[in-house]
Amino acid sequence: MKLNETDLKRFDDDGFLFLPGLFSEDEAQMLMDEAQAIYKQDREEVWRESSGVARTAFAAHTYSEPFRRLGRHPRLVEPVEQLLGEKLYMHQYKINAKAAFDGEVWQWHQDYGTWARDDGMPEPRAMNIAVFLEDVTPANGPLLFIPKSHKQGVLEAGHDLETTSYPLWTLDREAVSRLAAEGGCEAPIGPKGSVVMFHGNLVHASPPNISPLNRTIVYLSLCAVSNHITKFTRKEWIAHRDFTPIESLEDDCLRELVDNRAAVAAE
Amino acid sequence: MKLNETDLKRFDDDGFLFLPGLFSEDEAQMLMDEAQAIYKQDREEVWRESSGVARTAFAAHTYSEPFRRLGRHPRLVEPVEQLLGEKLYMHQYKINAKAAFDGEVWQWHQDYGTWARDDGMPEPRAMNIAVFLEDVTPANGPLLFIPKSHKQGVLEAGHDLETTSYPLWTLDREAVSRLAAEGGCEAPIGPKGSVVMFHGNLVHASPPNISPLNRTIVYLSLCAVSNHITKFTRKEWIAHRDFTPIESLEDDCLRELVDNRAAVAAE
Numbered sequence A, B: 001m002k003l004n005e006t007d008l009k010r011f012d013d014d015g016f017l018f019l020p021g022l023f024s025e026d027e028a029q030m031l032m033d034e035a036q037a038i039y040k041q042d043r044e045e046v047w048r049e050s051s052g053v054a055r056t057a058f059a060a061h062t063y064s065e066p067f068r069r070l071g072r073h074p075r076l077v078e079p080v081e082q083l084l085g086e087k088l089y090m091h092q093y094k095i096n097a098k099a100a101f102d103g104e105v106w107q108w109h110q111d112y113g114t115w116a117r118d119d120g121m122p123e124p125r126a127m128n129i130a131v132f133l134e135d136v137t138p139a140n141g142p143l144l145f146i147p148k149s150h151k152q153g154v155l156e157a158g159h160d161l162e163t164t165s166y167p168l169w170t171l172d173r174e175a176v177s178r179l180a181a182e183g184g185c186e187a188p189i190g191p192k193g194s195v196v197m198f199h200g201n202l203v204h205a206s207p208p209n210i211s212p213l214n215r216t217i218v219y220l221s222l223c224a225v226s227n228h229i230t231k232f233t234r235k236e237w238i239a240h241r242d243f244t245p246i247e248s249l250e251d252d253c254l255r256e257l258v259d260n261r262a263a264v265a266a267e
Helices: A005-014 A025-039 A065-070 A074-084 A111-119 A173-183 A253-266 B005-014 B025-039 B065-070 B074-084 B111-119 B173-183 B253-266
Strands: A016-019 A046-048 A054-058 A088-096 A106-109 A126-132 A158-160 A168-170 A195-199 A204-206 A217-224 B016-019 B046-048 B054-058 B088-096 B106-109 B126-132 B158-160 B168-170 B195-199 B204-206 B217-224
Touching: A005 A016, A005 A074, A025 A054, A025 A065, A025 A088, A025 A126, A025 A253, A065 A217, A065 A253, A074 A088, A074 A126, A074 A195, A074 A217, A106 A111, A106 A168, A111 A126, A111 A168, A111 A217, B005 B016, B005 B074, B025 B054, B025 B065, B025 B126, B025 B253, B065 B217, B065 B253, B074 B088, B074 B126, B074 B195, B074 B217, B106 B111, B106 B168, B111 B126, B111 B168, B111 B217
Parallel strands: none
Antiparallel strands: A016 A195, A046 A054, A054 A088, A088 A217, A106 A204, A126 A195, A126 A217, A158 A168, B016 B195, B046 B054, B054 B088, B088 B217, B106 B204, B126 B195, B126 B217, B158 B168
């Protein structure tokens, strides 16, 4: 899948691109069923909120067939190859739960800030893809973006080890307010299967989920192979060290699993 | 202003009615300017967050001309008279700030639960009107509603004195989840000047505002005169004891103030 001129300009201007319904509802539901099975597993890659409910499952593409396929899906990999101009490897892969009532805040941050400081990634030639596995509404803790903030480079940040259960380099209010005065603050809202691609320097956050609706999102962080990380301070299943270029699968690679499951269920 | 059949049916079915842009942007802005002036005042009716920023100004209709007029506006008073079938008095009047970054959560609750328990209001023949003084977006802590939950009567609740700076009778998660399984969870989003009318038993909440955008809303709680409160446990500027029937003003009562200010500014 290739982005058109309008998409390319929007990404360049705003630092993100929202693609509602890029995956079908049944493709998203199949991945959601798999995510729920993963969250039940007792493994080190699954992190939990202080309440015990799952917050994040890391590196599911290495131990789950549906998520392996999602990590090589041409609707995700090819647009990022197009934007970064070379082959990619998977720098990070996580399934964030943001559970009903319990899902905690992610403070304002840039992902590349963490990749540079913690992982020694040379340039912001990496970016994120968010795949909604459940409907994202104004009620259930949507991602918030400051459009145009990706043009500011790496902003000064403090290492927050307290307010969330995942250490993060976060920005101060003055910086966020200043950027929002120019770019505003937007929350892409859409049905399960929708996708947001966003620049590694785009300032973003998400509020707690106080609603009775879960809100699970998969995040792929794809990095240009030549821009691979140089410091190995985090677990290898958090900041990956396998720089093998990703080869895309066919467009129907998830559809095939949906159809297989339907066939099994019908037997 | 009268509600039509479609509006009446929607209110009966869902327990709320969203009227985007009921007031013009300049009517809303004039009220917002006045709210900011009130928040600067050091008076007992202005409550603050733990950070010191204003959270709520009570009873502004008793000490501010623009808010006095809003409290008698025919676009607000007449529809509620129509729904409750008699003249109204003002039970409570507050301007809630939900400030950027600092605006705190309001947990899941029914307002009539508080009016009955704390104020001895005989029946749920009172309702709320929310007037947006700033744009409400998915980003800045919108009101969340559980549609149809107003048909459940007064639900069991616990008195929350801890998680927020305003004591509230709040519902447990099981009850909220059960109601949302039937009615879902909705967040009315719209520009400044928009209005939501909602039943006194409608279950609602609002998340913290972590965004850089303020979100100020005025809440009028209008009660049928014959249904006035019978217990006086709260300050009279929180739960009013003046049961005089409200006489609506003319439809241009706020417009007049906007024009006056423009005329003064032009001099």
